[in-house]
Amino acid sequence: MTDLAVGTAAPDFSLPSNGGGTVSLADFTGKPLVIYFYPKDSTPACTTEAIDFTALSESFAKAGAAIVGVSPDSVKSHDKFAAKHNLSVILAADEEHRMLEAYGVWKEKSMYGKTYMGVERTTVLIDATGKIVQIWPKVKVAGHAEAVLQAVRALG
Template sequence: MAADDGWIEVGERAPAFTLTSDQGEKVRLADLKGSPLVLYFYPKDDTPGCTREACAFRDASKELKKLGATVLGVSPDDEASHAAFRDKFKLNFPLLADPGHKVAEKYGAWREKTLYGKKSMGIQRSTYVIDSAGKVAKLWRRVSVDGHDAKVLEALRALEG
């Protein structure tokens, strides 16, 4: 399954999940097979880096749709927080609530982090491109927000082939 460092690796089957969206709907990975998926994990709604990342995916929506891709953002925030974040920034893709960080743990995105010398557990910003068969096609660990959307689009174009 996961590599020794906890990350799911390229070529592996993406772990199944069912999470609740910002609209209160259940979203299951199994229901998304047949087209590529961009699954990105982010630390917190309405914070500077997370907002820039979400807005970049929002702004790339035409190109993402052309490539047949679905985008899902995942954080430990609840559905109400996600709905407020979505509405404030007019996000056009679902945000999924993972309050117990179980899905983030399955994917390896729940990690020990150090901020100002203090260690804590939290989401490490990361993105998975999952192909139409449900396998991980690309993984970015420790994502730098600026320009990340372009890298994701490039990976999706490579899937087309």
């Protein structure tokens, strides 16, 4: 597991996505990419975050950026999640945690005194050249999608 740093190349990835496709870093060469890592489909904060990014997806597109949500859930889970909440963002399935580990977001967490491995809610902004330009660790969902949109717009 590595910790990402601003100014470094984004780790490459290729994952199955909702709707039966695959998504990889190379698909977004030449445009900014927002990757938001979230713990689990259909949980309250994750649902709010996905709905917030979907609500702003046209604004992100106008700014030239794509959005990909990544969790350890299956494609089948992503398809149900997207259909239930009318999500337009791409949802990638990383059931083996390879990308989650490459991006340093698969971490030991604790709840009610038990420790377990899980996704630390994190967002990464990658510029058109594939370099990481901003990282939001331990994201609080309220207002987050707006903040990310402002950062995308600031890329010019």
